[in-house]
Amino acid sequence: MLHTQNTDLNRTYCFSVRADAEPAVLPRLLELFAKRGRIPAAFHSRCHGQAPGKLQVDIEVSGLDWDLADYLQRCMRQIIGVELVLVSKKHRIPSRGTVSITRAS
Numbered sequence: 001m002l003h004t005q006n007t008d009l010n011r012t013y014c015f016s017v018r019a020d021a022e023p024a025v026l027p028r029l030l031e032l033f034a035k036r037g038r039i040p041a042a043f044h045s046r047c048h049g050q051a052p053g054k055l056q057v058d059i060e061v062s063g064l065d066w067d068l069a070d071y072l073q074r075c076m077r078q079i080i081g082v083e084l085v086l087v088s089k090k091h092r093i094p095s096r097g098t099v100s101i102t103r104a105s
Contacts, residue, residue, distance in 0.1 A: 011062070011063070011064070011089060011090070011091055012041065012060050012061065012062045012089070012090040013060070013061055013062075013064050013069040013087055013088070013089055013090075014058065014059070014060050014087065014088045014089070014090060015057075015058070015059040015060075015061075015069075015072070015073060015076065015085060015086070015087050016056070016057075016058050016084075016085070016086040016087075016088075017029060017055075017056070017057040017058075017059070017076055017082060017084070017085050017086075018048065018051075018054060018055070018056055018057075018082075018083050018084040019054070019055045019057065019079070019081045019082040019083055020053060020054065020055065020081035020083070021047050021048075021053050021054055021055040022055075022081050024080075024081070025055060025057070025079065025081050025082065026045060026055075026057070028079045029057060029059065029076060029079065030043070032072055032075050032076065033059075033061060033072075036068075038061055038063075038064075040059045040060060040061050041060045041061060041062050042058070042059065042060040043057075043058075043059050043060075044057070044058045044059075045057040045058075054083075060090075066089075069087055069089070070087075073085045073087045
């Protein structure tokens with residue numbers, strides 16, 4: 001069942017994760033969303049060129065409220081191999097495009 005209380009579909013949270021380049025990191029990150037019936041709008045990972053052995057993962061999910069986004073980023077930090085998690089919020093203003101507000105945590 002989808003978590004739909006206190007959500008705004010015009011709001012997208014973006015998670016940026018730096019972790020060890022280990023195969024188990026990716027499914028553990030996705031599992032946090034799957035357990036809540038969420039499918040990320042975007043999920044991109046790449047081996048970090050400037051830091052050998054590191055993985056950069058960017059995830060965008062729409063319709064979350066801040067409490068859930070904050071909880072998810074705290075859960076991400078508990079995953080073995082995750083070094084850094086940043087979260088930002090994008091608001092879609094229909095007549096003006098997208099405005100991004102960043103909040104580093």
